[in-house]
Amino acid sequence: MIIVPLGVASATPTAVRHLPSVALWREGDVHLFDCGENAQMRMLQAGLKRSKIENILISHFDVDHFSGLIGLLSTLQLQRREKLLTIAGPKGIKEFVEWNINFAKIDLNFELKFVEVEEGFESERVVDEEEYYIEARPLNHTSFCIGYRFQEKDRPGKVDSEKAEALGITEDEQYKALKAGEDVELEDGTIVKSYDIVGHPRPGDSFAYITDTRYCPNAVKLAMNTNILYHEATFSESLADKAAETGHSTSADAARVANEAQTKLLVIAHFSARYTNPFVLLREARAKFFPAWLATELRPIYTNPAQEKGIVKQRVYLKEVDEKASSKGGPKKRSRGDKGDKKRFRKRKGSSDYKSRSRDDSSRRRKRRPDSQGYKKKNDDNNDQGSSRPPKHITPRTPFDNFDRF
Numbered sequence: 289m290i291i292v293p294l295g296v297a298s299a300t301p302t303a304v305r306h307l308p309s310v311a312l313w314r315e316g317d318v319h320l321f322d323c324g325e326n327a328q329m330r331m332l333q334a335g336l337k338r339s340k341i342e343n344i345l346i347s348h349f350d351v352d353h354f355s356g357l358i359g360l361l362s363t364l365q366l367q368r369r370e371k372l373l374t375i376a377g378p379k380g381i382k383e384f385v386e387w388n389i390n391f392a393k394i395d396l397n398f399e400l401k402f403v404e405v406e407e408g409f410e411s412e413r414v415v416d417e418e419e420y421y422i423e424a425r426p427l428n429h430t431s432f433c434i435g436y437r438f439q440e441k442d443r444p445g446k447v448d449s450e451k452a453e454a455l456g457i458t459e460d461e462q463y464k465a466l467k468a469g470e471d472v473e474l475e476d477g478t479i480v481k482s483y484d485i486v487g488h489p490r491p492g493d494s495f496a497y498i499t500d501t502r503y504c505p506n507a508v509k510l511a512m513n514t515n516i517l518y519h520e521a522t523f524s525e526s527l528a529d530k531a532a533e534t535g536h537s538t539s540a541d542a543a544r545v546a547n548e549a550q551t552k553l554l555v556i557a558h559f560s561a562r563y564t565n566p567f568v569l570l571r572e573a574r575a576k577f578f579p580a581w582l583a584t585e586l587r588p589i590y591t592n593p594a595q596e597k598g599i600v601k602q603r604v605y606l607k608e609v610d611e612k613a614s615s616k617g618g619p620k621k622r623s624r625g626d627k628g629d630k631k632r633f634r635k636r637k638g639s640s641d642y643k644s645r646s647r648d649d650s651s652r653r654r655k656r657r658p659d660s661q662g663y664k665k666k667n668d669d670n671n672d673q674g675s676s677r678p679p680k681h682i683t684p685r686t687p688f689d690n691f692d693r694f
């Protein structure tokens with residue numbers, strides 16, 4: 289899974305921060321947690337396809353958390369979406385969306401499925417699919433607010449096919465039964481035990497989205513043993529009073545939840561506009577929990593980088609750059625570069641006008657530098673190793689340079 293923060297501001301956007309929204313990418317689908325203003329544009333900028341949204345999960349009805357919803361639905365309609373879309377949130381979300389759609393006289397092409405939870409609920413699976421589920425629990429804010437946990441279901445262990453074959457398993461049906469935990473009886477009457485062939489179940493990845501809340505035990509329950517806990521940290525400890533009053537967390541509160549839940553990675557977000565530099569908040573969180581990161585808009589966070597291997601395809605290779613350079617006229621440039629080298633190290637003859645000579649020399653040297661050191665070196669490399677040299681990767685300038693894979 290890949291988590292992409294789309295907006296990390298709190299109630300008011302700033303010049304560089306957008307209203308709250310986080311996209312979770314999994315196996316080509318997108319799940320959107322909150323939908324602040326501009327969430328759909330941020331998705332575009334992140335390289336996330338809006339048509340791939342499966343679920344939208346709204347935490348509560350403070351405007352900053354759902355102000356982008358109607359705009360996004362309108363875009364999906366214009367894109368001629370046909371697939372069902374699930375919207376989960378506090379009771380009232382259905383009425384709000386339907387009223388807006390009717391008011392704007394939009395005739396939706398696609399079906400909306402609403403999952404509403406009422407104040408006073410304890411916990412509920414708002415989405416339950418074959419491979420994952422999304423659990424909701426109430427948090428502690430000034431208004432009714434919900435936290436979410438996205439949990440991949442455990443996958444069955446790997447089948448040791450060599451061992452299975454050696455024991456006489458040949459049919460696909462038999463493999464399936466073993467994988468499902470059933471023992472298989474062979475024709476000669478021998479029984480092959482499932483646990484001999486199948487390894488331990490592989491636990492699924494998990495992500496918790498906790499926003500707009502004071503510290504509360506439900507946040508810990510949602511975040512228990514998650515790969516990533518995305519927790520709000522609106523204020524620093526020096527404004528703990530204000531946090532309590534407005535129903536928010538400090539960065540220390542976020543770290544406390546992370547500690548109690550034993551999450552693998554804490555990511556803090558939902559920064560008050562007063563913090564032009566959120567590193568103050570990160571420092572406080574890190575003092576109490578590590579690893580902790582700042583949510584950076586559009587910067588992806590992997591639940592398990594090894595799992596995502598192969599998704600990123602490098603578009604630029606150093607080799608291509610080299611080939612271009614040599615096709616522009618390799619050998620000629622090279623000989624000129626050699627000459628230049630000789631000249632550069634030529635002994636200066638002791639003579640009359642020292643000052644003007646040295647100025648000439650230094651200006652010549654400046655001009656030649658790209659030739660003698662840049663071009664020549666690359667061409668030499670090419671000559672030494674030919675085109676068989678494995679392509680070297682160029683380091684992307686930003687973490688999202690190569691982020692168009694969705």
Ligand SMILES: [Zn+2]
Binds near residue numbers: 308352
């Ligand atoms: Zn908020």
